Amino acid sequence: MPSKKDDVYGDHISNRFNDELLALKTRFLKMGGLVETQIESALKALAEGDGYLAEEIRANDRTVDRMEMDIDEEAMLIIARRQPTARDLRLVISVIRMVADLERVGDEAKKIAKFAIKLTEEGQAPQGYGEVRHIGAHVMAMLHDSLDAFARLDSEQALRVMKEDKRVDEEYQAAARTLLTFMMEDARNISRCMSVMWVLRSLERVGDHACNIAENVIFMVKGEDVRHSPMEEAERVVGR
């Protein structure tokens, strides 16, 4: 974390207000870090057939949920106490939105862990794992970059994350086609391939959430809402 006086949220007359906003930011990033680890562990549990690790992820998800509620409450108290305006208001509103995205990413990690257990119990299913690894690495980078963009208030990086999302969607479509081919080849593959398909679906959703976080970063920095607008609009907002 940067020192207080260097932070754009740390130069109010009220030092307590500074502390509250910086604490909100720090807590959010801490939750982001935990959620990143959850996804990473889930992919590891799947690749290595590690049932213990998968169980651990499901237990950790409760911590993620707890953090979501704590951050929401903190944000609500800041609104009640300080009536934030302008960039402070945009920070608080964005954190409330983004924390919901992080919690959903946590849920996706839990789902992947569930399939890791299922697939481990059923024996190895090598089909589709290459795709999982590839898309997994891609969306993890997106999630990391979106959180990094938040920490550094870097709207250009956020824009790059938004652009990556389209590529993930394409990769997901291609992977789904490959799995479909496996299933058509041999009907005995269907159950396992469907599990892998669900994992891919979860990963694709993680990409969407990273994209949502990136959109909120642009809103925080630029003050314009780029959700549901074409990419050119987001480019214009970031470029101005």
Add this chain to the structure above:
Amino acid sequence: MSVISDTISSSMNPTVMKETKMPESDSTKAKIERPADTVIEEGKTVGIPFSDDPKFKLRDVNVFYGETRAIKNISLDIARNEVIAFIGPSGCGKSTFLRCLNRMNDSIESCRIKGSLLLDGQNIYDSKRDVVELRARVGMVFQKPNPFPKSIYDNVAYGPRIHGLANRKSDLDDIVENSLRKAGLWNEVRDRLDAMATGMSGGQQQRLCIARAIAVSPEVVLMDEPCSALDPIATARIEELIAELSESYTIVIVTHSMQQAARVSNRTAYFHLGHLVEVNDTSKVFTTPEHELTESYITGRFG
């Protein structure tokens, strides 16, 4: 227009000074972009200071108290039937500017006003202008409720009487009742119109002052921190009243409560050291202000 000599003093806003000095580097990119124009240019107001349908058309207004220039080259339109809020730190000139609008500064010996101030196209400071008539058209409500030491009825009836607005007692009764109704006070005082106004609560007294101001059917109501001495309930009533009055009156309100400005006004004007820095739609000012100084003030970074 000359580029202004007074920059912001460093004690006032250290962050601004820091930003202006900082060269282009990676660390600036990582921050929320701050507009480069943290220095005020005289006579230059960002946002939308002008209107197609102005009630007041104010151009290049300068106000001096002796040698001190309190208002520096301000140009602004106040639209018909809009609620405009003036905000800014103490001593920024917002009250001085408000008082120019109905010549309340006339009584101050050392005060000189320059520039063009038009009400419906007519010069407010025309030497032939009847100031009493002007103030009947442009009413005022002050920070502290100031009822006359008379009955509630006489307080409201005072204006209509001296302006000869009612010929018969029944007409006057109607004016008094209507004004008290509009001010949201009628139901509380209808049975005691003869009681002394000074015996009412602070919130009631302020609403009485509003009733008194609107009894002469003004076109504009100026309010100088009308709620600063009132409790939240009385404040909420006055804010309700402002919303209702805005249907038929132009309202200019000076307030130190940013939330109040956000709640009641259509446009917000931010004053700083005698300059008009920004005028924008209120919704914009409180979410994405254009000028760095506006942002610093409304987010509590100085003031």
